[in-house]
Amino acid sequence: MKLIRLLASASTFVMVTALATTNAFAQNSDKAITASLSQKLNLDIISIADSPVPGLKQVFTNRGLFYVSDNGEFFLQARVYNITQGVEDETENALKSVRLEGVERFKDSAIEFKADKEKYVINVFTDTTCGYCRKLHNEMDQLNDLGITVRYLAWPRAGINSKVYDDTVSIWCSQDPHQAITDAKAGKPVNDAKCKNQVAEQFKFGQQIGVSGTPNIIMPDGSVVPGYQPAQALALALKDLS
Numbered sequence: 001m002k003l004i005r006l007l008a009s010a011s012t013f014v015m016v017t018a019l020a021t022t023n024a025f026a027q028n029s030d031k032a033i034t035a036s037l038s039q040k041l042n043l044d045i046i047s048i049a050d051s052p053v054p055g056l057k058q059v060f061t062n063r064g065l066f067y068v069s070d071n072g073e074f075f076l077q078a079r080v081y082n083i084t085q086g087v088e089d090e091t092e093n094a095l096k097s098v099r100l101e102g103v104e105r106f107k108d109s110a111i112e113f114k115a116d117k118e119k120y121v122i123n124v125f126t127d128t129t130c131g132y133c134r135k136l137h138n139e140m141d142q143l144n145d146l147g148i149t150v151r152y153l154a155w156p157r158a159g160i161n162s163k164v165y166d167d168t169v170s171i172w173c174s175q176d177p178h179q180a181i182t183d184a185k186a187g188k189p190v191n192d193a194k195c196k197n198q199v200a201e202q203f204k205f206g207q208q209i210g211v212s213g214t215p216n217i218i219m220p221d222g223s224v225v226p227g228y229q230p231a232q233a234l235a236l237a238l239k240d241l242s
Helices: 002-041 090-105 131-137 140-145 163-173 177-185 199-208 231-241
Strands: 045-050 056-061 064-069 111-113 120-126 148-154 216-218
Touching (some): 002 056, 056 090, 064 090, 090 216, 111 140, 111 177, 140 148, 140 231, 163 177, 163 199
Parallel strands (some): 120 148
Antiparallel strands (some): 045 056, 056 064, 111 148, 120 216
């Protein structure tokens, strides 16, 4: 009996040691990948996780989602599809989760046009100088009547060091952001205003998830409509998701 207990203890020790070694190797590997991508590609690493493909890490950065070999030697910008059952876009599934986490984080700092009889909520990266953003905004009453709540997130296309960015901050900081963004999208001048805001954070988040133009519409399931869609078309797309 003593021999059996001794062997069991030894086996447990080996398993624990192996697990600790594996975890330490994974942590060191992640640190090495982070350092390499930061130094060589000037990327800010937000998170590293195992990907659905053995031998590849899934790396979420300030410039989007990428894949890196476990040894850090190979760097890929790609779509991963699982063809075991149908064709499942694993990259899009990962991005959906990231988008939904982000819009939830910015929920309280979005400019929300709420539907009285809300059925759906869409989050829209917007720029007040964008023609199609203005076209979408002109349909706000129709969108709300269809039960669609619109939450605007800031994405000044000219970047953070621009007049558009300064105007966007003023809109978010105005006493009546709803009226301010409506006036701006009608081409009216923006009155200067300053406050603590998350305009820069929203813009950077848009970059992280691959926003390259506006309007960029995030649907309730985390999928994206990359551009203007008429109110009725959006309502039909939302209905198909539910």
